Amino acid sequence: MTEQSQEQASQDVMTLWREWLTQTERQFNALFNQGMNAEPFARSMGGVTEMTAAYQRMVTEGMQRYLTFMNMPSRQDLIGVAETLKSIEDRIAGIEETLQMAAAAVEKNGNSAAPRAEPARTRRPPGYPLADEPASVPDGMRR
Amino acid sequence: MQEQLAPGLEALLGRNEPGVGLTPKDTLYSRGTMRLYRYRPVTDEVYRVPIVFVMSLVSKSYILDLVPGQSFVEYLLQNGYDVYMVDWGVPRAEDHTLGLDDYVLDMLPRCVEEIRKVTGEEDVSFLGYCMGGLFSLMYAAAFPDGGVKNMVTVASPVDFSGMGLMRFWADPRWFDVDRVVDAYGNIPAEMVKASIEFLRPLERPMGYIRLFENFRDKTYVYNWRTRYNWAMDQIPFPGEAYRQMTKDLMWGNKLVKGEMELRGRRLDLQEIRCSTLNAMAEFDHIAPYESTRPLIAALGGSDNTDLTVRGGHVSLIAGRNAIMRLWPTVNEWLSVRSL
Numbered sequence: 001m002t003e004q005s006q007e008q009a010s011q012d013v014m015t016l017w018r019e020w021l022t023q024t025e026r027q028f029n030a031l032f033n034q035g036m037n038a039e040p041f042a043r044s045m046g047g048v049t050e051m052t053a054a055y056q057r058m059v060t061e062g063m064q065r066y067l068t069f070m071n072m073p074s075r076q077d078l079i080g081v082a083e084t085l086k087s088i089e090d091r092i093a094g095i096e097e098t099l100q101m102a103a104a105a106v107e108k109n110g111n112s113a114a115p116r117a118e119p120a121r122t123r124r125p126p127g128y129p130l131a132d133e134p135a136s137v138p139d140g141m142r143r
Numbered sequence: 144m145q146e147q148l149a150p151g152l153e154a155l156l157g158r159n160e161p162g163v164g165l166t167p168k169d170t171l172y173s174r175g176t177m178r179l180y181r182y183r184p185v186t187d188e189v190y191r192v193p194i195v196f197v198m199s200l201v202s203k204s205y206i207l208d209l210v211p212g213q214s215f216v217e218y219l220l221q222n223g224y225d226v227y228m229v230d231w232g233v234p235r236a237e238d239h240t241l242g243l244d245d246y247v248l249d250m251l252p253r254c255v256e257e258i259r260k261v262t263g264e265e266d267v268s269f270l271g272y273c274m275g276g277l278f279s280l281m282y283a284a285a286f287p288d289g290g291v292k293n294m295v296t297v298a299s300p301v302d303f304s305g306m307g308l309m310r311f312w313a314d315p316r317w318f319d320v321d322r323v324v325d326a327y328g329n330i331p332a333e334m335v336k337a338s339i340e341f342l343r344p345l346e347r348p349m350g351y352i353r354l355f356e357n358f359r360d361k362t363y364v365y366n367w368r369t370r371y372n373w374a375m376d377q378i379p380f381p382g383e384a385y386r387q388m389t390k391d392l393m394w395g396n397k398l399v400k401g402e403m404e405l406r407g408r409r410l411d412l413q414e415i416r417c418s419t420l421n422a423m424a425e426f427d428h429i430a431p432y433e434s435t436r437p438l439i440a441a442l443g444g445s446d447n448t449d450l451t452v453r454g455g456h457v458s459l460i461a462g463r464n465a466i467m468r469l470w471p472t473v474n475e476w477l478s479v480r481s482l
Contacts, residue, residue, distance in 0.1 A: 018356075025349045032344045037308060039317075046317030049334075053326035060326075075236070079328075082237035086175055093174055097253075104260070121264065123188040123223040125478035 150364035161369050164205035166216050168228070172257040175241075176232030179254045181261065182216055186223045190481035192292050193225040193258055194268045197251070197275035201335055201380050204230040206373050206461050207272065213369070215460065215470060222474050224481070225262060229254050229275075239328035239382035243391075244405040246384065247281040255282075255290060268293035268477060272460055273430060277301070280398070280438075283417060284410040293480045295420045295473055296438060298430045298456050301412075303396040305433025308342055313393045320389040330380035339377075342428045370457060399441055416444040420476050422469055423451050424459040448476065 035041060060075070067074040153159050172179040196216070198204040207228070208216040219226050229251065234241070255267055267290055271279035276299025283291045303310060312318065323330070340347060350371060357363035397403040403410040419442055423435040432451070439447045450472055458464040 021349065021352065025345045028345050029343050033308060033342070036341065037311060042312050042314060043317045045312055046319070050319060050322060053323045057326040079236045082235065083240075086237055089175065100260070119184045119187055119189045119225070121189055121191040121225070121262070123186070123190045124482060125475075128479065128482075 147359045150359065150361045153364075160372065161210050161365060163210060163369060163372075164208045165211060166208050166214055166220070171227070171261065172254060174250060174253070175238060176234060177250055178228075178230045178232060179257055180228040180230060181258075182220055182226040182228070184225055185220045189223050189225040190478065191264060192266045192268050192481040193227055193262050193264065194219060194270055194477065194481070195254070195258060196226070196228040197269055197271040197279050198228065198230050199272055199274035200231055200234075200246070200384060201274065201378060203233075203373065203376050203378060204228060206457070209369050209373075209461055210365075213366075213461065213466070215465070218466075218470050219474065222478070224477070227254075227258055233378045234329050234381045236328055239324075241381040242383040243278075243281070243387045247278055247285060248405055248408070251278060251282045252286065252289065259290070265290050266292035268295070268481060270295040270297065270473070271299055272297045273299060273456070275299070277398075280412065280415065281403075281405070281410055283415045284412055285405065285408050287414045287416070291415075291417045293418045293420075293477060294415070295422065295477070296435075297422045297469070298424055298427055298435060298459050299421075299438070300430040300434035301441065302399045302434050302437040303392045305431055305435075305437070306393065307428075307431050307433070309338065309429075310393050312338070312341075313389055315394055318389075320386055324382040324386045327382065329382050330385050332377040332379045335380055336375070336377040339429060366462065370462060373461075374457065399437060412438075412441040413443040415442050418446040418480050419444060420448045420450060420473065422459065422473070423449070424454045424456060425451055426454060427456045427459065429456040446480075 036045075064074045064076060167183045168180040169183065170178050171181050196204070196207055198207070208214045211217060216226055216228070231246070258267055259265065269279040269283070269291055271277065271294070276296030279291070279294055279296065280299070280301065282289060283294060300306060313320070327334075350367070354364065354367055357367075391397045391403055395402065398410060398412065401409075401411050401413065419439065421435065421438045423430075423432055425432055427435070436449070436451075439449050450469070452459055452464065452468050454464045454468075459469060
């Protein structure tokens, strides 16, 4: 057997192996899916999820009592602080928005600094006819 | 020998992780964990209409900006788009109260407003991946005059009767969503990951077998690592949003029925008249084809296109398949509609 044919044979084996792997994966996944598409499976999955949730709740409550006893903040307390911070952040965002609107109004009156360089918004797809309108047409009229 | 095995060993040991999400960007706006990024344009001339990526709630945004050469963001920048990204970030414990209405009626409109300030343009194009597509649709339905000129939905489920096993497992007969959300606050990342992995139980072990097979192939190992890391990098699901998704979409399938409401505002898909490209993967196990396919029929506009690609949920948007199929199609479709 020449070196070339040996290489060919090993490539054939690899191709067969890969095909087998893909088929096996497909068949097993289909088989599992069939099993999981049954009421008993879904019920037991729901049961496990609920049990885990109940356990989570129990641990949370137990831990909360313990932390209160130890005079320490619980996770819930920290979330409360974070929620307060978030609402402050939202208020700041609101103020920022108002300020930006005011700045935009000033800009409209021609009192602004020079705008930063932006690429021209005039690109057209290759081979597409050129625009009839000049690029300097005000934005509102370009639609 | 050791040198030959180095790529595979590095993957197993988690050394020299590939850098992801490296395309230069600036933060335009932030609120809580949410960030609105603007990627720095790389061409002198860009299309008039900016494109806004809307990310899913349950995965990290770097799937759209993987490594250089495999980044959808970078590809669009190079093709002359002004690219933005709404990244919801990793929800913190205090974010458990965030509902779909907060994302769709508060945060997205604010992001659009910020983009308008920068571009001076009223119009935007949305590109939503997975649940991001769902958010884009909800926004466009809630604000028919909200400036969405074009929309690309990628692997976005709309008809939840087609959600297969996920819907079956979430059936109210055996799944008490209130108890779960009340106990956890945010749904833990491990739980989200487990429910996805259960859909294809052999995917992970087979992935490792294939990695061993290609242990010495630097390119294979590199690509495997970027995508594997992303799949494992699951994030928690904000509790209130999860409750609403389960009740209104999984159980009620309200969006496609035209019964969905957010803060009393009805979301009617028939009100969406912008141009829409609905990209779907034929073998998507997370957003099955049966759940993504009915979108176009539910929309009100006349310029709607379906794109079905042979592949899965991730290969649709990232990797070789995406580079060859989805990205050029999106570019071609969007370019003539972004003038």
